[in-house]
Amino acid sequence: MQTQSDAQAEKETGRLEAFSDGVFAIAITLLVLELKVPSIPPAGATSAALGEALLGLWPSYFALVTSFFTILIMWMHHHAILRNVHRTDSRLHFCNGCLLLLITFVPYPTSVLAAYLHTPAAKMAAAFYAGTFVLVAMCFSLFIYGAFRPHLLSRNASARFIETTHRNYRLGPPLYLLAMLAAFIDARLCLGICTALWIYWAAVIRS
Amino acid sequence: MQTQSDAQAEKETGRLEAFSDGVFAIAITLLVLELKVPSIPPAGATSAALGEALLGLWPSYFALVTSFFTILIMWMHHHAILRNVHRTDSRLHFCNGCLLLLITFVPYPTSVLAAYLHTPAAKMAAAFYAGTFVLVAMCFSLFIYGAFRPHLLSRNASARFIETTHRNYRLGPPLYLLAMLAAFIDARLCLGICTALWIYWAAVIRS
Amino acid sequence: MQTQSDAQAEKETGRLEAFSDGVFAIAITLLVLELKVPSIPPAGATSAALGEALLGLWPSYFALVTSFFTILIMWMHHHAILRNVHRTDSRLHFCNGCLLLLITFVPYPTSVLAAYLHTPAAKMAAAFYAGTFVLVAMCFSLFIYGAFRPHLLSRNASARFIETTHRNYRLGPPLYLLAMLAAFIDARLCLGICTALWIYWAAVIRS
């Protein structure tokens, strides 16, 4: 049986989780606002023209899907990590807050990418996109560090899980940095790496 | 009495539900952003002109109501399905993630439909709208498949409910495909089928 | 002690509440998107000009505050009503869904009101605003009817509360209709009535 104080600590963790879930859910849903209705002059608004315009938005769809799954996978890991945490303190709240700041920011580079992927500025747009994820990955590492301190861990926290998580995420910042640098060679190469990364992290989830 | 591990598994399912609920609730509320305030030049901004402009937005209201109820009904079914599930795994998370991606996307074809229903591009706008729901329905089937695997079902899952759900939803993708094809005959026919479909699924709910 | 089935029924009600809370919270927060940053040509962008522009937005602030408190008060009543409900069924879900549709719609007439309160179209804008609340109030009555059916009530539901609620809300639709008609005399009269109404309903809350 738990003591009253354990129950209280767990309720705290629950509220941190619920707030974070809310921010993840809203950020993931706001991504759609990036998509703009094509504006075709009334004279030329035929079905063919609209179909072509909607197809021409493929960079927007691609950016939306990439950002969506990157955030979703991060939410799943966030969730798996907090399952091992029994107690919060102000440092964990602060680390988590930095992560949430970056998560709420993601729809912006997604919009920039979608707007400029067709233009000669594609390289900078892709670098800005990957650069945001460098910061996101750094904040995620900060969050892992904040969560996995001994006095916060729950009794049934798995040492193996903690070790695996540290190992999997250590690679986040350098790999996104690589993607960012790759953008200056070719924007598509950068986005290919970003896509490969969320697929990789999706694959390592064992929930 | 439940074992500790059952309680943990159920908490997991609860968090998946809560996150999904958040995404459904946000997507359903973002639909209103599709509605644009009519811009009447100051010289002509009389009550009569504003009233006419607000009435002229009926395709927007229609699209809003159709999308709202389609998402709401889907949330109710999502909810009824998860009531039979006791445990989650990464495959269910992934199937659910695909469904959520499509749900967050719905406000976009809704805006496109509202913007072009008055124009000669109405057929393409309606086809794009119904085409989105072909994908939504396919993801919903994927979600049902992900949820109704034996080791995830709760002890009091109803075999009859599972069978009925499979039967009811098997029809989703082909019927929305029919609506999509109907759009190329007449946009209104397409929207009529979409409306009939959410009313049909509303009717089959037994919660 | 509750039976298993009671616990399950209560969990259902909890999920309906949580989803509705989400929609109320999002709709109330989206109201701010109605406020547009004043666009002053760079040449004239002095502090005095910006101050004047921000003051000139008072109809927007007024509309925001009115809509905010109207939705907030309605959420509080929604909440007080569901406290007496132990069980949900598909009819209650449907009644609640209609209410949520109207709640998500509120930011739109709020924007229209803010945009046209300074113009000769103010009467129509105010009538559209109050007219939306006629529908909201009708859906709220529908929701009350859906919630207060004997087999859904919890054992400790208060007969006096039910009666008072019915009496207080019966007045909603005709009073908002009055506000709507008053708009055609003077937009300010209409808004005065809308303001008086949320203050009245705030006063009758005994939570």
Next chain:
Amino acid sequence: MQTQSDAQAEKETGRLEAFSDGVFAIAITLLVLELKVPSIPPAGATSAALGEALLGLWPSYFALVTSFFTILIMWMHHHAILRNVHRTDSRLHFCNGCLLLLITFVPYPTSVLAAYLHTPAAKMAAAFYAGTFVLVAMCFSLFIYGAFRPHLLSRNASARFIETTHRNYRLGPPLYLLAMLAAFIDARLCLGICTALWIYWAAVIRS
């Protein structure tokens, strides 16, 4: 053991918390909508031009970060305060409602600040920003007053926490007023004070 009525009262408090959390989470996430994709004429859309445009948006990033942490810290205090509260009444709901109104408003002065920090109207934009937080801080004091009434406090409420909270927050309104007045000397001075304030409140959290 709790009595049934205590459990009910606590559930009420839980729902107030959950609703408030929702509003905080949404307001904090909507801040990103303030950031506009730079519009560079297609002819000049090079990577260098886009990079320069994205760097030129630093006032927007600064405003975003300041508002984000101010709201986040306030959420953490809101949370710490409600932990000491066992019961809600309509006065607490009303005080909390006023606070939420101001929280949902924050994205607007943030946008105004970002849009005008580069212009001669910077002083007014900063004063409007700090002025909003004068009102936020006043509502926060109102919320503290509403929450810390003896009959609402839980049995294990800490007298020391209550006293410290009162002392820490009493300073909010005058300090933001000072920031607002400082804006008329220099916009940067005003923003420096606002930044110092959220760092100060972050430091006093002992959760």
